Amino acid sequence: MALQQLDNRTARRLFMDRHALIETPTGAATGAALLELITRLGFVQLDSINTVARAHDMILYSRRPSYRPENLKQLYEGDRALFEHWTHDAAVIPMQFYPHWHLRFLRDAALLKKRYRNWHRDGFEAQFKIVLQQIRDHGAVGSSDVGKGEKKASGGWWDWHPSKTALEYLWRSGALTVVGRNGFQKRYDLTERAIEEHLRPGALSCDADETLDTLCNGALDRLGFATSGEIAAFWDTVSSTEARAWCKAQLDQGRLEHIEVAHTDGRLRQVFARPGTVEAAQDIGPAPARMRVLSPFDPVLRDRKRAERLFGFHYRIEVFVPAPKRIYGYYVFPLFEGERMVGRIDMKAQRDADLLQVTAVWPERGVRWPAARIRKLESELQRVARFAGLAQVAFSDNWLRPEI
Secondary structure (H helix, E strand, O other): OOOOEEOHHHHHHHHHHHOOOOOOOOOOOOHHHHHHHHHHHOOEEOOOOOOOOOHHHHHHHOOOOOOOHHHHHHHHHHOOOEEEEEOOOEEEEEHHHHHHHHHHHHHHHHHHHHHHHHHHOOOOHHHHHHHHHHHHHHOOEOHHHOOOOOOOOOOHHHOOOHHHHHHHHHHHOOOEEEEEEEOOEEEEEEHHHHOOHHHOOOOOOOOHHHHHHHHHHHHHHHHOOEOHHHHHHHHOOOOHHHHHHHHHHHHHOOOOEEEEEEOOOOOEEEEEEOOOHHHHHOOOOOOOOOEEEOOOOOOOOOOHHHHHHHHOOOOOOOOOOOHHHOOOOOOEEEEEEOOEEEEEEEEEEEHHHOEEEEEEEEEOOOOOOOHHHHHHHHHHHHHHHHHOOOOEEEEOOOOEOOOO
16 A cells, blocks of 8 residues: 655645744744743754854744843743753753653763763762762852862863763763853752752652653654654654654554655655644645744754755754865854745854854855845844844855855
8 A cells, every 4th residue: 555645845844834934933932932932842952152143042033033042041040941951962951851851861871971981081970979069068050160170181172170070970860950051151050959849850750661652752743754763863862772662663553654755856755654644734834935044953954864855955064174174164054935945154243343244145056046035135134133133234245156
């Protein structure tokens, strides 16, 4: 029997709908409304690079233009409606998922002890009691508040002193909670002080099977359709083996079915979806035609391979690529119009001059840039400049480059 198919346009719309990009970008972006948006996405990745605005702020702004960074700070640090931990990277996650992070704490505890010994050498485990006692006696700390006089390990990115390593380990394994950031430096407090008692390990028991079921269901809900590998990668807590077993059990029980999804090149890929997904997807209307600047870490682009299959958009962030080898630039933003990627832009906030400086825009292959599209870009950049607290936008000479 032939499998049901999602054509490429409908698959894009379904994926965009699950990531809050199909509707007009408007609406409230504070309190419960902001929490609802983040819950819909699952989590929002944090990143320190601030060429225009930080990634988490751009992610939320692109969906709710009324959003401002202090809204997330209040929700996270004031309301404690979010907690910070790792998915595939550091992220803020709705507090409702905290009980299902108990499994992640256990797994990170085992994994990171060995990894940190290899990266940071010995010594950090001897600091556990000292660090915990300091926090217990004096309150939340940052990495600069502990380990006075300790010698840092050599190793560039991993240039941590033992107490800093202890802080990270105790956070990743659940004994500490990040309660906010000063600038971008994390502040750690005891989990027993930071997390409500009924959510903490030992108070609310979620066994591994319940957690795996919740996370797999949550991943599929936010992806719309997926392979077992994509389900495992979404939260990066479930293993590939566990995700395959979950998919098989759900398939056997009739809660999932196989469908085929068309790539931009016409090839078909077999994935899992809930029964009725193909029919429901036909009712999703077109996205608004406005142009949006996306963060390189936007959820719709986080899985680079999926973005290439669905949108034909190949993206590689070049922050860690030596300057002479970069194709586009240090930190280049994707440009999203309607339901497709139309280009990428190299721009930076020049705070001293109070302007957003655009160095270059590269059209995607086959995408024309007539005057109407340029006007759309100019309108979006004016909005982004205001969001970034800048007075004006300036374009370098020869900013519109040939497609690559």
